[in-house]
Amino acid sequence: MENLFNGKITKKDLAPYEMIGDGKDGEIYKVADDKVVKYFFKEETWQRELEAMKIGQTSTIMPRLYEYGEHYIVMEFVQGISLARHMKRHGYIDEEMTKKILFVLEEFKRLGFTRWDTEVRHMLMDASGDFKVIDHKRAFTSNAPYPTKLMKGMKKFDLSGEFMKHVKTLRPDVYQAWKKAK
Ligand SMILES: Nc1ncnc2c1ncn2[C@@H]1O[C@H](COP(=O)(O)OP(=O)(O)O)[C@@H](O)[C@H]1O
Ligand SMILES: [Mg+2]
Known part of the structure; x- marks a missing residue:
């Protein structure tokens, strides 16, 4: 499947999308019907969350991990x-x-x-x-x-x-x- 982003994200890349979440550590944008991107303010937080999400892919409780790059993770949009x-x-x-x-x-x-x-x-x-x-x-x-x-x-x-x-x-x-x- 084609990637949505190419390894690095700028504010301009996110401009077309709706922000659906605005936390202490990042911003979440809806990038497709079934996908969001979480854009992290800090590299360290990104690395920590990415590690946990990779390991968690064997579990149904973890959103699917689709792609990632510098400071961002594209994951399943959890509706509910x-x-x-x-x-x-x-x-x-x-x-x-x-x-x-x-x-x-x-x-x-x-x-x-x-x-x-x-x-x-x-x-x-x-x-x-x-x-x-x-x-x-x-x-x-x-x-x-x-x-x-x-x-x-x-x-x-x-x-x-x-x-x-x-x-x-x-x-x-x-x-x-x-x-x-x-
Ligand atoms: N995969 C997702 N599917 C649906 N909503 C999400 C998803 N990830 C984040 N959100 C929304 O964005 C908000 C902030 O996300 P979160 O991961 O908690 O950010 P932070 O690390 O900044 O606290 C969540 O409370 C939720 O409303
Ligand atoms: Mg949070």
Whole structure:
């Protein structure tokens, strides 16, 4: 397949596209129906996220990686709402969703990431309710055996208790380990 960019990106290359995300570490533009480009402000952040995304390609929780070059990554556009938005809109986390969240955390572990955590705004749910996670720059630089950030995000919507109740039913071993770690 033809590449969208040729190894280096300038502001001019991005001008035709709509900016759909504007984070602390980069800007995200929609470059095709199914693709975005994340343009990084810093080379170091780009390298860290690229490494995690490459390693993560064996997992369904990772957006597909299409091409990359100096300070940018072209990846799958994940259509859907974040876990944060879901909680705000619907006000619940059910057992089925808990299963899928636990799967995401297990995948971080399986991939060898040292951060077994993410933020509720970085978990995007597709049409079938499966999660894809974005923003992996801390996959290997944080050390998190317990999903502190995720739980904090749930607490904001008063849903961490509900989530933990489902975890206890589904995976009592995980529940105990998290409780101890707290
Ligand atoms: N692959 C993607 N598909 C859909 N939206 C995305 C994608 N990547 C990023 N975004 C959007 O852009 C925002 C910022 O992206 P993020 O990777 O978190 O940037 P930063 O590293 O600056 O925090 C996200 O919150 C999301 O709304
Ligand atoms: Mg982010």
